[in-house]
Amino acid sequence: MRSIPTPLRRLAGMAAALGLALSLCTPARAQFAIPGFELVHTVPRETTLATPDLRDAATVWKEMFDAAHTEIDFGQFYVAGQDGEALDDIIAHLEAAGRRGVKIRFLREKKGGFASDAATVDKLRRIPNLDYRELDYSSMTGNGIIHAKYFVVDGSSAYVGSQNFDWRSFSHIHETGLKITDAAIAAQVRQIFEIDWQAQALIAAGRPPVPTNRATVMADERRGNYLVASPNAFNPPGVGDSQGELVCLLGQARQEVRVQLLDYAPLSYGPNRTRPYYAVIDDAIRAAAARGVKIKLMVSNWNTEEPAIHYLQSLAVLPNVEIRIVTLPPASTGFIPFARVIHTKSMSIDGRVAWIGTSNWAGGYLDNSRNLEVVLHDENMARRVAELHEQTWSSPYAEPIDVLRRYPKPVKGKQ
Structure with missing residues (x-):
């Protein structure tokens, strides 16, 4: 039997090693992007949902x-961190930057x-070149939070x-x-941060921050x-009001x-745990449905608590309105407090406009709290956001709201 020449043996060994290395690698996630913007998505573990064309947030x-x-x-x-989970590695990269x-x-x-988790806060505080501050946003707006x-x-790219x-x-x-790699929008996000950062310093010094808009x-x-x-009162020049734009x-x-x-509810948050009526968004939704627009509203099962569920049920009886409630299965490792839920805040209109943001649609968020939303008049992005919606909408986790059912109180935190 003829022996294989040494150079060929080496090439064969290199090829085998390369094949093994490739087999051990996690396939790279694709990117769905338009100029200046990449859509990023996290799929909950142990679900049938999948978005192979979207990179996950940890990677980005x-x-x-x-x-x-x-x-x-x-x-x-x-x-809030936990040992052995993805946030540990993310913080390690942040520390490397510091x-x-x-x-x-x-x-x-x-x-x-x-x-928040005190250990995670301490870990952040120990990062070199990191300045950590806390701000009670209600001291600026009377009733709001940094949500x-x-x-x-570097003032040139951002994540929202x-x-x-x-x-x-x-x-x-x-x-x-x-x-976001759109330079103008990234610069505006930085301006928003600067307003709030300086407001914290003023409040700490006993001086009230001055609103930027009347x-x-x-x-x-x-x-x-x-x-x-939002809030409009503390937005930088050139940044429109979230609440007004959503209605528009x-x-x-x-x-x-x-x-x-x-969450969706025409209710705000008042003193002594009261829930004052907040009609701004609900009126706009009802008006759209009344003129024939098909409304497909998908909310988490956390939205089934009272009194919010009753307003959802009243909305669902209207012509042209469909509401589905999404319940994700528990993790195989057991109950995880404040998890296993849909938390995305997105909208697609007529396959031409996409809205991706940080706010729930209820009172207190788009009027008194710090929230950011990006509006994209781009058919490709609007279509992809609609497809992302459809995947969950048509999944086994989503079911039409029952307008007559008395829903049990959802379990969010510790059981």
Whole structure:
């Protein structure tokens, strides 16, 4: 039997090693993007949902931290980690940025302490070049929070979406966001951060921050793709009011509106746990349905608690309105508090406009709290957001609301 020449044996060995290495690699996720914007999505583990054309948030966040040269600025509701989960690695990449000299500013809502993990906060505080602050946003608006989930890298790229700085958000919650490389919008996100960062310093010094707007500022829709935010009183120049823009877009709808949310309710949050009526969004939805627009509203099973469920049931009896409630299966490892839920906040209108943001559709969010929303007049993005909606809408996890049922109180936290 003829022996194989040594060079060929080496090539064969190299090929075998390469094949083994490739077999061990995780396939790279594709990217769905339009100029300036990449759609990012987290699929909850142990579900049949799949988005192979969308990169996950953990991958995108780490990539953005690794690319930082000078600064990273965060606005977050709360922080919560757990050993061995994806957030550990994300924080490691953030720490690496700090160690190479990147200046990091981290602003968290003070009321978010109820959901935050002290060990994770301590871990953040120990990162070199990181300045950590907390702000009680209600001291600015009377009744609001930093509910936004965003960060800006070098003032030139940003991330905005439903993703909290929470280990569960990267594995057990349905989340959607945008990586933004549109320079003008990224700069506006940074301006929003700067307003809130400086407000925290003023409040800490006993001085009230001065509102930047007295009158409502409407978005300039001629720009096509743009940022809107809330509260209007503390938005920078050129950034329109989220609440006004949402009503305007719903008023322009002609055929179909697809919405996915954690919560929907025409109710706000008042003193002593009261829920004052808040009709702004609900009136716009009902008006659209009345003129023949098909409304497909999808909410999480957390939205079945009282009194919100009764308003959903009353909305569902209207012609042209369909409402489905999504219940994700529990993890095989057992119950996880505040997880296994859809948390995406998105909308697609007539296959031509996409809305991706950080706000629930209820009172207190788009009027008094800090939230960011991105509006994209782009058919490709609007179609992909609608397809993302349809996947869950048609899944076994979604069921039409029963207008006569008395729903049990949903279990969110500890059982």
